[in-house]
Amino acid sequence: MESPPPHVLLFPYPAQGHMLPHLDLAHQLSLRGLALTVLVTPKNLPLLNPLLSAHPSIQTLVLPFPPHPKLPPGVEHVRDIGQLGNIPIMSALSALRLPLARWFASHPNPPLAILSDFFLGWTLDLADELGIPRIAFFSSGAFLTSVVDFCWRNVESVKKASADAVELSDLPGAPSFREEHLPSIFRFYRESDPDWEIVKRGMLGNMASWGCVFNTFDHLEGQYLEHLMRRIGHGRVYGVGPLNLIGLDDLSGRGDLGVGAGAGSDVLGWLDGCPDGSVLYVCFGSQKMMAREQMEALASGLEASGARFVWVVKTGTAEQAEEGYGAVPDGFEARMAGRGRVVRGWAPQVLILGHRAVSGFLSHCGWNSVQEAVVAGKMVLAWPMEADQFVNARLLVEDMGAAVRVCGGPDTVPDADQLSRAIAGTMREDLPERARAKELRRKALEAVEPGGGSSWRGLDELVKELGQLQKQRL
Numbered sequence: 320m321e322s323p324p325p326h327v328l329l330f331p332y333p334a335q336g337h338m339l340p341h342l343d344l345a346h347q348l349s350l351r352g353l354a355l356t357v358l359v360t361p362k363n364l365p366l367l368n369p370l371l372s373a374h375p376s377i378q379t380l381v382l383p384f385p386p387h388p389k390l391p392p393g394v395e396h397v398r399d400i401g402q403l404g405n406i407p408i409m410s411a412l413s414a415l416r417l418p419l420a421r422w423f424a425s426h427p428n429p430p431l432a433i434l435s436d437f438f439l440g441w442t443l444d445l446a447d448e449l450g451i452p453r454i455a456f457f458s459s460g461a462f463l464t465s466v467v468d469f470c471w472r473n474v475e476s477v478k479k480a481s482a483d484a485v486e487l488s489d490l491p492g493a494p495s496f497r498e499e500h501l502p503s504i505f506r507f508y509r510e511s512d513p514d515w516e517i518v519k520r521g522m523l524g525n526m527a528s529w530g531c532v533f534n535t536f537d538h539l540e541g542q543y544l545e546h547l548m549r550r551i552g553h554g555r556v557y558g559v560g561p562l563n564l565i566g567l568d569d570l571s572g573r574g575d576l577g578v579g580a581g582a583g584s585d586v587l588g589w590l591d592g593c594p595d596g597s598v599l600y601v602c603f604g605s606q607k608m609m610a611r612e613q614m615e616a617l618a619s620g621l622e623a624s625g626a627r628f629v630w631v632v633k634t635g636t637a638e639q640a641e642e643g644y645g646a647v648p649d650g651f652e653a654r655m656a657g658r659g660r661v662v663r664g665w666a667p668q669v670l671i672l673g674h675r676a677v678s679g680f681l682s683h684c685g686w687n688s689v690q691e692a693v694v695a696g697k698m699v700l701a702w703p704m705e706a707d708q709f710v711n712a713r714l715l716v717e718d719m720g721a722a723v724r725v726c727g728g729p730d731t732v733p734d735a736d737q738l739s740r741a742i743a744g745t746m747r748e749d750l751p752e753r754a755r756a757k758e759l760r761r762k763a764l765e766a767v768e769p770g771g772g773s774s775w776r777g778l779d780e781l782v783k784e785l786g787q788l789q790k791q792r793l
Contacts, residue, residue, distance in 0.1 A: 322790070323789075324352050325431055326354040326355075326431060327353055327354070327431065327432050328358060328430035329357045329434050329435070329456075332412075332437075333359070333396040333397060333408065334397035334398070334438075335397070335398060336605075336685055336686060336687045337436050340690075341458060342370045343565070343566030343567060344532065344534075344562055345377065347565060348782065349373075351782045352782075354376070354378075357370070357378070357379055358382065358415075359380075360381065360383065360384035361395070364381055367379060369567050370567060373567055380422060382415055382419070382422075384411065384412075385415060387407045387408075387410060387411035405438070406507075406518060413441040416441065431452075432452045432453070432529070432788065433446045434454040435455065436456050436458065437455050437458070437459070437464070439521065440523070441520065443455075443521075444524070446529075452788065454530040455525040455528040455530070455531045456532045457525075457535075460686055460714065461540040461546075461558070462540055462543045462710055463686070463707045465487075465489075465490050465543050465550075467502050467522060468550065469487045470502070470505040474508070477501075480498070482498040482499070484497070489550075490546060491542045491543065499728075500703075500710075502709075502710060526550065527551075530784070531547065531551070532557045533556070533557065533558050534560040534562045536558050536561060536762070536766035536773060536774045538765075538766065539719065539762070557777035558777050559774045559777045560766070560767075561690040561693060563694060564694050564763060564767045586660050586667075586671065587674065590674045593676035594676065596746075597626075598627040598674075598676045599627070599677075599680075599681060599700075599742060599746065600628070600671055600672060600680045600681070600697075601617070601621070601630040601631065602666065603631075603633070603683040603702070604633075604682075604683050607633065607683055607729070608644040608645050609633075609644065610730070611642075611643030612732045613731075613733075614632075614645065614646055616734070617738070618648045618651045619738075620733065620735045621655075621739070621742065623735065623736065623739035624743045624746075625743060627659060627676075628658075628660070629659070629660045630659065630661050631662045631663075631666045632645055632661055632662065632663050633664075647661055668688070668691060669695075672697055679745050679753075680695075680700065681702065682699050682700070683703060683708050684699065684708040684709075684715065684722075686711055689711050693756075693759050693763050694760060694763055695760065696756050696761075698756040699722035699723075700722070701716055701725065701727075702726040703727055704727075721752055722752060723752055725741045
């Protein structure tokens with residue numbers, strides 16, 4: 320009799336930038352014959368619909384979202400509360416350890432491994448208790464992980480370092496960052512706070528896991544993948560990205576969380592009428608709400624630049640609107656009619672970036688946006704604000720030369736004249752950054768080439784290792 324396929328539990332973290340690549344990974348693992356169970360809480364179950372439609376054999380495990388004193392009832396996804404909710408959400412989810420252990424104990428064919436998001440590092444303790452491997456999935460890059468790992472291992476010295484230059488001496492090239500540009504997941508750490516201690520233990524646990532899977536590829540981050548292999552002392556470090564290149568096929572609704580669904584879809588028809596390479600795409604992700612002064616400066620910069628544009632604006636609560644957050648200045652859209660489009664809510668970002676009319680992307684440099692820009696071969700105008708974004712911007716601007724910095728900081732109000740000149744300058748066809756962005760796209764496509772690409776091989780090696788574990792179990 321043929322042995323059953325390896326059964327793996329996937330546990331994605333409920334934030335858009337984490338879930339999308341994790342589900343793309345699930346798609347690839349299912350194509351390679353693994354038996355999968357995906358763990359979600361009830362409100363996140365609909366986000367699995369595209370995956371479950373493509374792979375009816377994938378099972379789901381739906382567990383109630385545990386309550387937490389710092390979370391309003393009903394919050395189960397970061398979009399419901401914003402970036403500040405990450406720490407209590409990470410802490411709350413750690414309370415699933417006991418119900419998960421009970422589920423494993425009662426399952427007729429329990430998973431032989433847990434493949435969980437790097438924000439769920441506590442699952443290493445559960446896996447150890449169950450006597451199975453835990454694989455950490457990093458929806459982010461290997462450079463970011465190297466930075467975060469260094470910080471958690473050197474908390475005291477990093478906290479004592481000069482605010483102007485925290486040197487990461489272990490990393491390739493010994494990069495340094497301003498303290499305020501370090502990843503938020505470390506920067507806001509409060510010692511002895513119970514929630515933060517769960518986060519710290521989990522982050523250190525990521526590097527002690529049986530394996531690490533990264534949504535990245537060799538040409539983009541090979542030196543950091545190699546650094547992490549040396550750091551953790553084994554070769555089970557897999558670059559398997561960009562996962563959006565080999566993810567679920569239907570990109571038209573990718574990332575649509577049902578807020579303002581379809582509101583941005585008519586923008587593709589407008590782009591069809593624009594000349595090649597004439598449009599700047601502007602979007603700062605699903606979390607960031609810009610203040611009134613920032614919105615005014617950005618609007619002035621776009622208007623004065625003379626460039627065509629598509630500007631995606633996050634809409635907030637009535638209270639936020641009252642305070643001026645996310646407000647497009649009065650009269651701006653009327654003046655820009657024909658030359659620019661403002662989209663409120665969701666927009667089909669992958670399809671917009673891939674459009675022939677779009678030449679560049681003014682972005683906060685969240686990792687998903689970075690990957691989508693790379694896949695589209697579009698240069699980035701970087702305005703990092705928080706979280707992992709300063710690290711990602713550095714990778715694109717300094718390591719890869721496929722981006723230019725135009726601003727930085729969550730509360731910075733750019734000089735509208737400087738911004739307009741930067742935008743106008745980056746619309747030129749002869750920019751070296753534009754050529755490098757196209758080269759990055761070529762390398763990304765090579766990485767996922769069936770059979771020979773580095774990321775394709777990484778996926779195959781992971782599945783082969785899991786097959787070996789299955790043989791040992793039998």
